[in-house]
Amino acid sequence: MLQVTDIHLSFGALKVLRGISFSAQANEILGVIGPNGAGKSSLFSAISGFYPPNKGEVKLNGENLRRLRPDQIAAKGMVRTFQVPREFGDMTVLENLKAAGSTRQDDSILAGLFGGARTARAEAELTLRAEEMLERLNLTRVSNNLAKALSGGQKKLLELGRALMVKPKVLLVDEPFAGVAPALRDQLVGHLQALREEGLCLLVVEHDIEAIMQLSDRICVLVEGSILIDGTPEEVQADARVLDAYLGAIHS
Amino acid sequence: MTSYLIAIGIIALIYVLLALSLNLQWGNTGLINFGLVAFFAIGAYVSGLLTLNGWPIVLAMAAAVVISAIAAWPLGKLTLTLKEDYLAVIAVGFSEVVRSVLENESWLTGGPSGLPGIPRLYENAPDGMRDMLLFMTLLIAVIVVFAMLERLLRSPFGRSLRSVRDNETAAAALGKNVVGFKTRSLILGSGIAGLAGAFYAHYLTFISPEQFTPDVTFNVWIAVIIGGSGRNLGVVLGTFLLILFLEGTRFLNDTGIGLDGSQLGALRFILIGLALVLCMLYRPAGLFAKPEGR
Amino acid sequence: MPSFSLVLQIIVDGIANGAILALLAVGLSVIFRLNKFVNVAHVDMATVGAYATLFIFTTLIPNFWLAATAGVAVVAAIGYLSHKLVYSRLRGERSITLIIASIGVAFILRYLITFIWGSNQQSFALPLMRAVRFGDIRISPYDLVIVGISLAIFIGLFFIMRFTSLGRSLRAVADNPQLARVSGLRTENLLTKVWLAASALAGIGGVLLAVKTVITPYLGWTMLLPAFAAMIFGGVGSIGGTFFAALIIGIVSEFAAMYWLPTYRLAAIFGVIVLVLIVRPQGLLGIKAVAK
Numbered sequence: 001m002l003q004v005t006d007i008h009l010s011f012g013a014l015k016v017l018r019g020i021s022f023s024a025q026a027n028e029i030l031g032v033i034g035p036n037g038a039g040k041s042s043l044f045s046a047i048s049g050f051y052p053p054n055k056g057e058v059k060l061n062g063e064n065l066r067r068l069r070p071d072q073i074a075a076k077g078m079v080r081t082f083q084v085p086r087e088f089g090d091m092t093v094l095e096n097l098k099a100a101g102s103t104r105q106d107d108s109i110l111a112g113l114f115g116g117a118r119t120a121r122a123e124a125e126l127t128l129r130a131e132e133m134l135e136r137l138n139l140t141r142v143s144n145n146l147a148k149a150l151s152g153g154q155k156k157l158l159e160l161g162r163a164l165m166v167k168p169k170v171l172l173v174d175e176p177f178a179g180v181a182p183a184l185r186d187q188l189v190g191h192l193q194a195l196r197e198e199g200l201c202l203l204v205v206e207h208d209i210e211a212i213m214q215l216s217d218r219i220c221v222l223v224e225g226s227i228l229i230d231g232t233p234e235e236v237q238a239d240a241r242v243l244d245a246y247l248g249a250i251h252s
Numbered sequence: 253m254t255s256y257l258i259a260i261g262i263i264a265l266i267y268v269l270l271a272l273s274l275n276l277q278w279g280n281t282g283l284i285n286f287g288l289v290a291f292f293a294i295g296a297y298v299s300g301l302l303t304l305n306g307w308p309i310v311l312a313m314a315a316a317v318v319i320s321a322i323a324a325w326p327l328g329k330l331t332l333t334l335k336e337d338y339l340a341v342i343a344v345g346f347s348e349v350v351r352s353v354l355e356n357e358s359w360l361t362g363g364p365s366g367l368p369g370i371p372r373l374y375e376n377a378p379d380g381m382r383d384m385l386l387f388m389t390l391l392i393a394v395i396v397v398f399a400m401l402e403r404l405l406r407s408p409f410g411r412s413l414r415s416v417r418d419n420e421t422a423a424a425a426l427g428k429n430v431v432g433f434k435t436r437s438l439i440l441g442s443g444i445a446g447l448a449g450a451f452y453a454h455y456l457t458f459i460s461p462e463q464f465t466p467d468v469t470f471n472v473w474i475a476v477i478i479g480g481s482g483r484n485l486g487v488v489l490g491t492f493l494l495i496l497f498l499e500g501t502r503f504l505n506d507t508g509i510g511l512d513g514s515q516l517g518a519l520r521f522i523l524i525g526l527a528l529v530l531c532m533l534y535r536p537a538g539l540f541a542k543p544e545g546r
Numbered sequence: 547m548p549s550f551s552l553v554l555q556i557i558v559d560g561i562a563n564g565a566i567l568a569l570l571a572v573g574l575s576v577i578f579r580l581n582k583f584v585n586v587a588h589v590d591m592a593t594v595g596a597y598a599t600l601f602i603f604t605t606l607i608p609n610f611w612l613a614a615t616a617g618v619a620v621v622a623a624i625g626y627l628s629h630k631l632v633y634s635r636l637r638g639e640r641s642i643t644l645i646i647a648s649i650g651v652a653f654i655l656r657y658l659i660t661f662i663w664g665s666n667q668q669s670f671a672l673p674l675m676r677a678v679r680f681g682d683i684r685i686s687p688y689d690l691v692i693v694g695i696s697l698a699i700f701i702g703l704f705f706i707m708r709f710t711s712l713g714r715s716l717r718a719v720a721d722n723p724q725l726a727r728v729s730g731l732r733t734e735n736l737l738t739k740v741w742l743a744a745s746a747l748a749g750i751g752g753v754l755l756a757v758k759t760v761i762t763p764y765l766g767w768t769m770l771l772p773a774f775a776a777m778i779f780g781g782v783g784s785i786g787g788t789f790f791a792a793l794i795i796g797i798v799s800e801f802a803a804m805y806w807l808p809t810y811r812l813a814a815i816f817g818v819i820v821l822v823l824i825v826r827p828q829g830l831l832g833i834k835a836v837a838k
Contacts, residue, residue, distance in 0.1 A: 533647070
């Protein structure tokens with residue numbers, strides 16, 4: 001489903017990604033790990049259109065995503081979340097989800113002013129979908145709270161929920177377990193696994209190696225902008241170079 | 253007395269239109285439009301010039317709305333990809349450039365001496381009724397604009413605008429065309445500002461560039477800030493507070509407090525400046541914003 | 547075809563104006579770099595400097611240099627106060643909050659001045675001096691002094707930023723405030739110094755400007771757009787860049803006044819801003835203006 005070929009990204013003189021290639025399928029969780037500064041978050045930004053790569057190709061179901069804006073790429077089915085949640089602070093949780101779920105057509109000025117019955121119906125369906133999402137993520141309790149008033153963990157769940165409202169085919173999850181309590185972590189793992197069963201292709205960037213090993217079908221190890229190894233969790237764990245890379249990164 | 257109240261009412265309603273326009277652009281989209289007065293001016297001059305050239309008032313006003321809206325497009329193109337601060341200063345620059353064009357191109361705009369003799373609405377009505385009719389028309393226009401904006405802001409469009417306001421990067425990641433939304437907001441708001449300008453021209457019958465300085469922009473900003481950004485009703489209340497303040501201090505002049513006209517004007521601005529600072533320090537959400545938001 | 551000496555004259559006049567603009571722009575630039583907002587009230591500090599000096603010169607100290615120094619000290623104090631009472635309390639807020647607060651401060655300063663002195667034109671009533679001639683070019687001795695002062699200040703600033711520990715600390719704070727704080731740099735202390743200095747520079751600019759032209763409450767405000775243009779053209783935070791950018795803008799402005807219309811000076815400067823933002827968003831030597 002997702003085909004990434006030879007991605008290079010530089011910030012001025014700093015080369016952040018050096019020829020990254022990998023692919024990911026539906027019903028699959030691909031974990032991306034690596035020492036700090038290896039380029040993990042930059043990878044997400046590069047393939048989702050936020051920092052267009054200097055070289056290389058990203059194909060989603062065969063379609064080339066070159067030169068597309070982030071919102072266009074999201075419309076094509078690849079949605080990313082952010083490491084530090086970016087909730088719509090002055091809107092309620094429910095509104096956050098509904099905002100994410102409305103389509104380009106729904107969003108037009110004409111639909112807003114003159115949509116009448118059709119818009120009303122779309123809104124009703126949207127509200128239903130949003131409420132189901134709230135149920136699923138256990139956020140119904142706070143549905144009318146302002147997003148900025150949520151706890152860190154709740155914000156992470158909202159971040160996930162919003163992305164799902166867009167009905168993505170590929171979901172880029174950026175450090176979902178960062179700073180998260182163990183109880184919530186297990187919840188999140190459960191959510192991500194369920195999503196995989198439902199047909200999503202998930203890329204997960206993480207520091208928490210244990211969680212990633214538990215969660216992923218395949219793992220990419222990123223070191224200094226290149227892929228060191230791309231294989232199953234067992235293969236990665238067995239590979240001595242991976243340990244070297246982490247130790248090396250600590251020393252440098 | 254009634255005619256005085258009606259006169260204030262007309263000015264107040266014109267400012268309400270401007271405030272509603274800014275509430276759309278700033279309150280709901282987060283655009284720091286410090287150039288609002290430019291579109292007010294364009295609306296006034298377009299309608300004034302067209303009617304002076306024989307156009308029927310209604311058509312001229314419609315043209316004023318359309319042209320003000322279109323004029324927003326270059327400003328948007330220039331500034332919508334920039335950092336907030338840059339947008340702010342450039343917007344002011346834009347409005348000042350518009351004003352210098354109005355001052356210099358006298359062949360078109362009458363230059364610094366302005367445009368006198370602009371036809372009034374309800375020209376043929378008896379003197380006492382004319383302003384009252386204008387007031388009623390303006391009131392209807394304001395109500396229509398208000399209703400339209402309320403509907404729009406409660407729709408998915410409005411919701412998406414606010415998502416852009418709150419976190420445009422996230423909005424983009426979720427499929428919202430950020431620049432597209434900002435542009436539409438800017439254009440729609442500017443059209444409304446143009447409508448306000450058209451009414452202004454046909455009420456005063458005389459317009460000149462010095463009526464369109466950044467002071468007007470900042471007065472509207474104060475009304476919107478104090479009223480609590482985002483909510484149309486709050487913004488309307490904020491506008492009335494502002495007009496009350498501006499008119500109230502005018503009365504001070506008559507009580508012979510010992511300050512001359514320009515000093516009073518200066519005092520007014522000192523107080524406004526103080527209000528701005530205090531508002532930012534202690535109540536950035538404005539006086540009328542509910543703690544839990546709309 | 548304009549004569550060479552006319553062009554040269556225009557350039558010379560432009561440099562004199564640009565030298566003053568540079569003093570205003572550099573403070574604006576540094577404050578933007580460190581505090582992350584465009585301080586609209588900064589240019590009004592120049593107005594304060596002019597009026598403070600006027601007051602002191604005409605009522606307290608008949609010596610112009612001393613009066614000017616005292617006036618600049620007043621500006622520095624007011625700048626410090628605005629930082630302490632207003633802006634420092636808003637640190638971390640969105641820049642729009644700070645900008646609006648600075649608009650409030652600008653109103654207070656500008657209209658307090660109007661309240662006290664009225665909006666009529668005033669002047670220092672300094673003795674008229676005959677222009678010095680260099681061939682076909684005429685330069686007023688005042689302009690020479692102005693450019694000299696500005697140049698000296700900028701060379702001094704450049705050295706401070708490059709070669710002193712103060713300069714290094716400033717750059718550290720500008721690049722990475724959290725790291726700077728954590729590594730023990732006394733950021734609050736540093737910021738205070740910056741505000742004092744930036745305001746003082748604006749004050750000096752105001753006095754020099756008042757020497758060249760008339761004094762009105764709008765003296766500084768009219769320089770907002772040019773100062774902003776110099777800031778982005780020269781690159782935010784770059785001292786040398788801002789200086790040269792200001793000179794160029796001064797020159798462009800003079801050309802616009804001569805060949806277009808004096809009242810279109812502003813439009814010309816606006817045009818410069820637009821051009822810069824389109825062609826080279828990072829300015830001559832600085833950071834990008836485009837939001838991510």
